[in-house]
Amino acid sequence: MRVSPYFKRYKAYYIMLILPIVYFIIFRYGPIIGNVLAFRKYVPGGSIYGEEWVGLQYFKMFWNDPSFWKAFQNTILLSVMNLAITFTLPILFALLLNEILNKKIKTVIQTISYFPNFVAVVVVVGMLKEILSPTSGIVNSFLGYFGIDPIFFVNEPGWFRTIYISSDIWQFMGWNAIIYTAALSSVDTQLYEAAEMDGAGRWRQTLSVTIPQILPTISVVLIISLGSMLMLGFEKVLLLYTPSNSVTSEIIDTFVFRMGLQNNNYSYATAVGLFGGLIGLVLVSAGNYISRKISGFSLY
Amino acid sequence: MLYRRSLGFKWFMVINSVIMLLLVAAILIPFLHLLSVSLSHSSAVVGGKVGIWPKGFNLDAYVRVFEHPSIIVGFKNSIFQTVLGTTLSLFMLTICAYPLSKRTLKGRKLLILFIMFTMFFSGGLIPTYMLVKSLGLLDTIWAIVLPFSITPYYLLLMMTYFGGIPEEIEESAMLDGLGPFRILVKIVLPLSKPILAALTLFLIVYYWNNWFNSMIYLNNTDKHPVMMIVRNIISGSELAGNAAAVGDIGNSVSTASLKAAAIMSTTLPIMLIFPFTQKYFAKGVMIGSVKG
Numbered sequence: 001m002r003v004s005p006y007f008k009r010y011k012a013y014y015i016m017l018i019l020p021i022v023y024f025i026i027f028r029y030g031p032i033i034g035n036v037l038a039f040r041k042y043v044p045g046g047s048i049y050g051e052e053w054v055g056l057q058y059f060k061m062f063w064n065d066p067s068f069w070k071a072f073q074n075t076i077l078l079s080v081m082n083l084a085i086t087f088t089l090p091i092l093f094a095l096l097l098n099e100i101l102n103k104k105i106k107t108v109i110q111t112i113s114y115f116p117n118f119v120a121v122v123v124v125v126g127m128l129k130e131i132l133s134p135t136s137g138i139v140n141s142f143l144g145y146f147g148i149d150p151i152f153f154v155n156e157p158g159w160f161r162t163i164y165i166s167s168d169i170w171q172f173m174g175w176n177a178i179i180y181t182a183a184l185s186s187v188d189t190q191l192y193e194a195a196e197m198d199g200a201g202r203w204r205q206t207l208s209v210t211i212p213q214i215l216p217t218i219s220v221v222l223i224i225s226l227g228s229m230l231m232l233g234f235e236k237v238l239l240l241y242t243p244s245n246s247v248t249s250e251i252i253d254t255f256v257f258r259m260g261l262q263n264n265n266y267s268y269a270t271a272v273g274l275f276g277g278l279i280g281l282v283l284v285s286a287g288n289y290i291s292r293k294i295s296g297f298s299l300y
Numbered sequence: 301m302l303y304r305r306s307l308g309f310k311w312f313m314v315i316n317s318v319i320m321l322l323l324v325a326a327i328l329i330p331f332l333h334l335l336s337v338s339l340s341h342s343s344a345v346v347g348g349k350v351g352i353w354p355k356g357f358n359l360d361a362y363v364r365v366f367e368h369p370s371i372i373v374g375f376k377n378s379i380f381q382t383v384l385g386t387t388l389s390l391f392m393l394t395i396c397a398y399p400l401s402k403r404t405l406k407g408r409k410l411l412i413l414f415i416m417f418t419m420f421f422s423g424g425l426i427p428t429y430m431l432v433k434s435l436g437l438l439d440t441i442w443a444i445v446l447p448f449s450i451t452p453y454y455l456l457l458m459m460t461y462f463g464g465i466p467e468e469i470e471e472s473a474m475l476d477g478l479g480p481f482r483i484l485v486k487i488v489l490p491l492s493k494p495i496l497a498a499l500t501l502f503l504i505v506y507y508w509n510n511w512f513n514s515m516i517y518l519n520n521t522d523k524h525p526v527m528m529i530v531r532n533i534i535s536g537s538e539l540a541g542n543a544a545a546v547g548d549i550g551n552s553v554s555t556a557s558l559k560a561a562a563i564m565s566t567t568l569p570i571m572l573i574f575p576f577t578q579k580y581f582a583k584g585v586m587i588g589s590v591k592g
Contacts, residue, residue: 006406012480013399017411020396020450024415027447030431031423037430048430093323099316111578112324118570120509122527126534126563127330130337136556138333141348170327202309235512239531253425260426261516273424281421288420 038271050267058271068272071255074248075276079229082165087225089173091218094180095210110181113174124167125239129154132163154240157247164240164249168233176221183217184210220291227287230280252276331567338362338560345554360553361561371562374526378508381525385445385507386500392449393458393499398484400455401462419452432517443517444510454499461495462488497580505570526566533562 033049038058040050062068093113100106116124131137132153140150153159187210195205234253241249252272260269332352337345341356349355365371396415400408423431428447437443465488473483489496511527518524 010402010405013402013405016395016399016480016484020392021411023392023450024418026435027428027431027449028418028422031427032418032421034423034427034430037427048427048434096316096319099313100320109320109324111575112327114578115571115574116327118505118509118574119567120511120527120530120570122509122511122531122534123563123567126530126559127334129534130334130556130559130563131330133556136337136345136348136554138348138351144348170330174327201306202312238512256425261429266426266430270424270426273426277421277424284420 035270035274035277037267038274040267042266044264054267058268059275061268062272062275067250068255070247071250071252075230075232075251075253078161078164078232078248078251081161082168082232083225083229085165086168086172086176087222089169090176091180091214093173094177094184095206097177097181098184098210110174110178114178115174116171117175119171121233121235121239124171125236128163128167128240155242155244157245157249160240160245160248164233164236167236179217179221180214183214187213219294223287223291223294227284228280230276230283334560335564338557338564340557342554342557345556361557362565364553364558365561365565368529370521370524370529371526373522374524374529377523378525378527381441381444381510381514382504382507384441385449386503388445389449389451389454389503390496390500393451393455394484394489396450397455397458397462398480398488401459403463415450415452415455429516437517439518439520439523441523444513445507448513454502458492458495458499461492465491494580497577501573501577501580504573508570530562530566534559 037048037050039053039055041052041054042048043051097106097109097113100109132139134140134150134152139153144150151159153163191209191213192205195209200208230252232251232253234251234257237249237251238254238257241254253276256269256273256276259265259272329352333350336350336352336354338361339354339357339359340350341358344350344355399405400412400415402408422428432438432443432447437446469487469491470483473487478486509527511525511531514523514525514528515531518528
């Protein structure tokens with residue numbers, strides 16, 4: 001048999017790819033196929049793909065489950081509020097940082113600002129719980145000076161979203177601003193000089209030069225984050241979850257975790273997870289499609 | 301720049317500097333506060349008198365945390381998970397990204413689609429758990445490092461970087477008789493230090509900070525990483541009965557100090573590598589964003 005010159009030259013590349021392809025088939029497509037469990041009855045000790053078809057039984061079950069709809073509503077509310085705030089602040093931060101004239105100070109501020117991105121979520125929640133503690137927390141002792149009684153922040157359903165979103169700002173604002181800082185530093189300085197000649201002040205220059213120059217970056221980031229908005233910080237929500245704040249802190253992901261891994265309702269939890277995953281897929285694909293149409297940028 | 305002389309601009313600069321100062325303070329104060337709590341005497345901590353400076357300085361909280369037997373084991377487990385996980389991921393990412401960065405490779409588009417699809421739609425928590433369980437990986441380190449060894453996003457970063465290396469360099473090496481494996485190790489990898497550094501650091505941070513996979517896949521607490529133990533300490537299930545233990549060392553350590561000390565000692569490794577490596581972190585993000 002004659003081996004084609006193409007294959008002779010590229011054989012090694014295909015050999016390299018064997019292991020990764022096996023990995024993707026087993027560990028990435030295995031669980032995707034495993035979603036059939038949502039349509040099949042699971043018997044403990046039986047096949048992970050279930051024993052018999054039950055159709056949409058589990059979907060009907062969660063569809064009629066008010067606690068699922070509570071989790072669904074919480075997911076949407078938290079996602080929308082979180083997106084509105086954590087999308088806007090990095091842009092403002094990057095714009096303000098850009099006005100710091102001393103390069104060294106600028107770098108130092110930027111470096112400090114994105115350090116929290118690397119702090120473990122366990123540590124972030126641990127810090128929150130300490131700082132907000134009703135007995136020894138710094139926030140409550142500060143409020144005490146004004147005669148306000150200690151508030152058990154991490155147990156109050158009304159405070160959950162505020163805590164989640166503010167800690168998200170603390171964790172990710174600096175990191176998410178990097179892309180804008182880079183876009184700002186590549187704006188042609190001649191544009192500013194020209195605007196200056198036309199008598200534009202700094203505010204005018206920001207509006208007419210800076211913002212239009214970074215608008216493509218902003219729109220791409222917006223579309224991508226709209227697409228992935230339902231991907232909340234599951235681990236953080238799980239760590240912040242207490243039975244007393246569950247009215248607001250139960251989201252789809254934690255609902256799946258509790259139903260599946262804590263109550264062993266595997267098929268039921270798989271059905272809920274699949275439903276959430278499909279909504280996410282639709283959002284991401286739509287975001288990606290629009291982004292490619294508008295700016296030529298897409299994730300794939 | 302004329303506008304810099306205007307009064308309005310000077311006011312803006314002052315206000316802006318104050319905003320930046322407040323931001324930096326807001327990021328650093330939680331750390332400073334926890335550090336002082338971990339170093340303070342219990343009487344000051346319980347009374348809520350500790351700000352960002354220790355009161356009644358002592359190291360007893362750290363002594364107690366490190367006397368806790370599972371913490372030392374946890375550190376060992378974390379190091380093991382981090383080293384094995386990072387090494388395995390880098391290896392898998394490299395052998396996957398390098399061939400796929402060759403634009404002339406037949407079937408490349410199809411393979412990339414096959415891989416990238418998993419970025420948008422994944423199996424979800426329960427099917428992944430069931431798979432790991434059925435493969436008999438529960439309670440082994442492989443449950444932690446295997447299922448997540450190739451992150452599609454990191455693969456994308458690496459492919460983009462490899463794709464930017466001029467083809468001519470590799471062509472001439474090929475004429476010298478080097479095969480693709482040798483070219484990868486001797487030429488491509490040494491040229492890819494920035495992306496390798498960035499991904500190594502991302503992976504180290506990922507494995508070091510991970511606790512959730514250990515919680516669901518490792519029933520044997522002797523295998524738990526330190527983050528899992530910190531999580532138990534914070535939720536109060538570990539170091540329980542510490543009232544008695546606190547009595548042993550003269551009541552100088554409060555529960556809050558113990559939690560703070562646990563938090564600080566696990567974050568310290570990240571804090572120590574961060575200043576030296578932060579330029580690579582930023583580079584990693586930028587490589588991802590310039591892809592057109």
